[in-house]
Amino acid sequence: ITMEDYAAIEVSARKLKQLSQATGWFARQTPEYELFTAEVRRQTDALERAAKNRNIDAATLAYFQLTVSCVSCHKYLRGSK
Numbered sequence: 001i002t003m004e005d006y007a008a009i010e011v012s013a014r015k016l017k018q019l020s021q022a023t024g025w026f027a028r029q030t031p032e033y034e035l036f037t038a039e040v041r042r043q044t045d046a047l048e049r050a051a052k053n054r055n056i057d058a059a060t061l062a063y064f065q066l067t068v069s070c071v072s073c074h075k076y077l078r079g080s081k
Contacts, residue, residue: 001059009059010051017044036073043069
């Protein structure tokens with residue numbers, strides 16, 4: 001993002017979304033975990049769209065929100081049994 005390499009941002013966002021669709025991604029089968037997964041996918045879509053539109057501000061915001069989603073989900077996973 002800091003280099004404004006939109007092609008790399010787009011490819012990376014797409015790979016993150018694909019990763020979230022892999023079988024190994026599903027650590028829990030709970031409604032909360034499904035919400036976290038949906039949010040990760042929504043943010044990767046936003047990041048990819050921002051890259052396609054060459055909008056660095058939108059890409060930065062999507063990346064930040066994606067990071068918050070990841071941290072929140074990992075916090076949830078650490079706290080659940």
